[in-house]
Amino acid sequence: MKILIRDGNYYFLRFDPGDEIIQGLIDFSNSEGVTAASFTAIGASRETVIAYYDLEQKKYEDRVIAEDVEIVSVTGNIGRLAGKPAIHAHGVFSKRDCTTIAGHIKRIVVSATCEVSLRKLDGTLERKFNEKLGLNLL
Helix, strand or coil: CEEEEEECCEEEEEECCCCEHHHHHHHHHHHHCCCCEEEEEEEEEEEEEEEEEECCCCEEEEEEECCCEEEEEEEEEEEEECCEEEEEEEEEEECCCCCEEEEEEEEEEEEEEEEEEEEECCCCCEEEEECCCCEEEC
């Protein structure tokens, strides 16, 4: 991951082939002291894990996309959970036939490039476990 632009609290990041985006954002948060941020991303992935949250079962159902896909749109935020960075992101991915699949992002491994536009916010977005929903909510 490379920081291409840093303008106050705005960052433009580039992830290269083989980079894993979620872990990269965690590492970035640690190195830059990010405790609250929002971000968007576009690019291409060779391995993607997305999930659907089953509210009744209180668990995620993972879907592995083991093929090259376009990262059409990723929207997310960075907060803290138990003192560590917590990334929450959803995305839309396009397959070769231009069909799309979307969901909660667990993993993205870059195939060509991924461009991330990130705005660091003042303060801290703190996540806490909600027993009723089984989720870590802001």
